[in-house]
Amino acid sequence: MRTFTTGATVLLIGATLLGGCSNLNHRENRALTGGAIGAAGGAAIGAVTGGSAVYGGLLGGAAGAAVGALTAEEGKKHRR
Template structure:
């Protein structure tokens, strides 16, 4: 006796809908970054670079890319914030 299974997909989102939603959420989150001072901008940039580097190193070495990204992001944000100038130039 041969049985057949039927699958019905109703109410699922397509890949295009998911991509559009991700784009809208990303644009909304980046909109909050328009009024950053120099120190905050350096911390954000350092965190992004550190997270990408940490995730890559974690994945290549056989460790966890998630933990590598978290640790790299935290370290990059700290270094970026601590190395930023105060904005006050000294005249000599």
């Protein structure tokens, strides 16, 4: 019963957090996506190389969010 309660709590918290992402602008969406990809990649590299997966995830997430936000093309005019 404890496993079900824990799983249901995690699912509820995750759904609540994702609900806050419904009306993001382009730059915020890119930062969020870049952070998620960076965190996953940093954690994987940290774990594979024998380092800390937690620190790798934190550093990768911060770097990915920064790159995602800085490379957003919001406000720039596109040439066709």
